[in-house]
Amino acid sequence: MAIGKLYIGRKVRELRDAARATQAQFADRLGISTSYLNQIENNQRPVSAAVLLALAEKFGISLAELSSGEGDRLLSALSEALSDPLFDGYHASLADLKLVTQNAPGLAHALITAHQAYRRSSEQLASMDDRLGRAALTEATPYDEVRDYFHFVDNYLHDLDVAAETLAGELGLGGGENHAALQHHLGTRFGIVVERAVLADDLIRSFNPATRRLLLNAYATPATRDFQMALQIAQLHATDMIERMVREAGFRTAEAADICRIGLQNYFAGALLLPYENFLKRARALRHDLDLLAAHFGASLEQVCHRLSTLQRPGQKGVPIFFARVDRAGNITKRHSAAKLQFARFGAACPLWNVHQAFEMPGRIIRQLAETPDGVRYLCLATQITKGSGGFRAVQPRYALALGCEISDAGSFVYADDLDLDNRAAFEPIGISCRICERHTCPQRAMPPLKSRLAVDHDNRSIIPYRIV
Known part of the structure; x- marks a missing residue:
C-alpha cells in the first residue's frame, strides 16, 4: 500500500528531543539536510518514504506508530464533535482536520472540551429541573476529566510502567505465583501484616495505617486479592511519582485528582503483576489466548484484557x-x-x-x-x-x-x-453509535443520525418509521 503524505513534524521533534540531539545532529543521523529537517518539524514539507524508513531503522519506531497514535484518536474525537448540528453549514474536510490535529493539537483539545461542555449542558438541561444551578451543568465531571487524561496518553504511562516492571523483577513477580512474594514485600519493606477476613459492606480490602494491617476479603478470588496487595504496594512505593503525574495533569478539581490517583495506582498494580516485556512476550507466544494468559499470570480475564490495552511502549508496542x-x-x-x-x-x-x-x-x-x-x-x-x-x-x-x-x-x-x-x-x-452512524437501512437504529434529513411515508411502514435522505 502506498504511503500518503505525512506531516508529522511534532512527532519528529519529540523524537529529536528524546534523543537530546540538535537539528544538525538529528539530520545527520537521518541522512538529510538540516533545512529539510527544519521544514519537516514545522510541517512545511511531508516526510518522504526514505525518511520514514530511516526513522524506523535508527530509532526502532514502527511506521504505524509514526503515522497513528494520539493523532488518530484526536482526529476521531474532533470529527465526531464537528458532526454535531451545532456546526451545521460547516463541513470540515479530512485535510482540514489533519491540519488542525497535527499542527495545533491544543486548539483541537480546546474545541472538543467546549463541545463536551455544550453537550452536557444540552442533555442535562433537557432532563433536569430548572432549579439546579446552570453553572454546574457546563463543567466536565471529574470522571470525564480522568477518562480523557488516560485516553490522550494512549493508556500508557512510561515512567510508571517501567518502575513497576523494575520492582516486579526484584520481587520475582510475573510467573503466576505472586501471593507469597507480595505478602512478604509488604511485611519486610513496609511492616504491613496481610490477613484474610470477612469484611462488612462488600469491601474488597481494608487498610489501617495505624496498626499496619491490610485485610483482604476472604471470599474474593485469588487474582483479586493479589491485585489488592499490588495496589497497596503502589500506594506506598510509587507515591511520589503518582503525585507528580497528578500535578502535571492539571486537573481542575480535587475530585478529578483523587480519581486519577486511583487510576494511576491501578495502572501500577497491573504493571507490577503483568510486567511489560514478560507479558508482551507471553501474549505473542500464546497468540493472545485470554484464558491461557490469565492462567499463566494468575490474573483475571479483565486484568489481562486491560493490560493488553496498555502495550503501547515506544519501540515495543503490542x-x-x-x-x-x-x-x-x-x-x-x-x-x-x-x-x-x-x-x-x-x-x-x-x-x-x-x-x-x-x-x-x-x-x-x-x-x-x-x-x-x-x-x-x-x-x-x-x-x-x-x-x-x-x-x-x-x-x-x-x-x-x-x-x-x-x-x-x-x-x-x-x-x-x-x-x-x-x-x-x-x-x-x-457502527460507533446511532448518533453518528450513517447506515440508512439498519433495523436496530435507535435514533436518526445527526445532520440527516428524514422522510416519512404514511402509506408504507418498515421497522424504522422513517427514511434517511
Whole structure:
C-alpha cells in the first residue's frame, strides 16, 4: 500500500528531543539536510518514504506508530464533535482536520472540551429541573476529566510502567505465583501484616495505617486479592511519582485528582503483576489466548484484557487493540482504543456489536467479524464476567468485556484461525453509535443520525418509521 503524505513534524521533534540531539545532529543521523529537517518539524514539507524508513531503522519506531497514535484518536474525537448540528453549514474536510490535529493539537483539545461542555449542558438541561444551578451543568465531571487524561496518553504511562516492571523483577513477580512474594514485600519493606477476613459492606480490602494491617476479603478470588496487595504496594512505593503525574495533569478539581490517583495506582498494580516485556512476550507466544494468559499470570480475564490495552511502549508496542467493559444497560464503564475504532463519547454502543450477546452466553468467548461504516474491518471478542464476592444473596454485578483488533492484525489472535477473513460477506455491519452512524437501512437504529434529513411515508411502514435522505 502506498504511503500518503505525512506531516508529522511534532512527532519528529519529540523524537529529536528524546534523543537530546540538535537539528544538525538529528539530520545527520537521518541522512538529510538540516533545512529539510527544519521544514519537516514545522510541517512545511511531508516526510518522504526514505525518511520514514530511516526513522524506523535508527530509532526502532514502527511506521504505524509514526503515522497513528494520539493523532488518530484526536482526529476521531474532533470529527465526531464537528458532526454535531451545532456546526451545521460547516463541513470540515479530512485535510482540514489533519491540519488542525497535527499542527495545533491544543486548539483541537480546546474545541472538543467546549463541545463536551455544550453537550452536557444540552442533555442535562433537557432532563433536569430548572432549579439546579446552570453553572454546574457546563463543567466536565471529574470522571470525564480522568477518562480523557488516560485516553490522550494512549493508556500508557512510561515512567510508571517501567518502575513497576523494575520492582516486579526484584520481587520475582510475573510467573503466576505472586501471593507469597507480595505478602512478604509488604511485611519486610513496609511492616504491613496481610490477613484474610470477612469484611462488612462488600469491601474488597481494608487498610489501617495505624496498626499496619491490610485485610483482604476472604471470599474474593485469588487474582483479586493479589491485585489488592499490588495496589497497596503502589500506594506506598510509587507515591511520589503518582503525585507528580497528578500535578502535571492539571486537573481542575480535587475530585478529578483523587480519581486519577486511583487510576494511576491501578495502572501500577497491573504493571507490577503483568510486567511489560514478560507479558508482551507471553501474549505473542500464546497468540493472545485470554484464558491461557490469565492462567499463566494468575490474573483475571479483565486484568489481562486491560493490560493488553496498555502495550503501547515506544519501540515495543503490542498489537493495537480496543478494549471496553460494558454493563447490562449498555453503559461503557471502561474504554480504550489503540485501533482505529473509537468509542462514542455520548450515547450507547451499537446494538449489533457482539458485546451485548456476551450476557446471553456466560462463560464463553464470542467472536465476531465486524465492519464499521468507514470500511474498516475488525475481529471482535466478547465475554461476560462477574464481579463481587460472597454467597447466594450477595450482589454480583455482571459485565461484558470487549476486545479486538483490526483485521490486518487478526492473525496474531488464536481466535481468528478458523474464520473466513477474506470473505467480506462474513463481516457484520456495526457502527460507533446511532448518533453518528450513517447506515440508512439498519433495523436496530435507535435514533436518526445527526445532520440527516428524514422522510416519512404514511402509506408504507418498515421497522424504522422513517427514511434517511
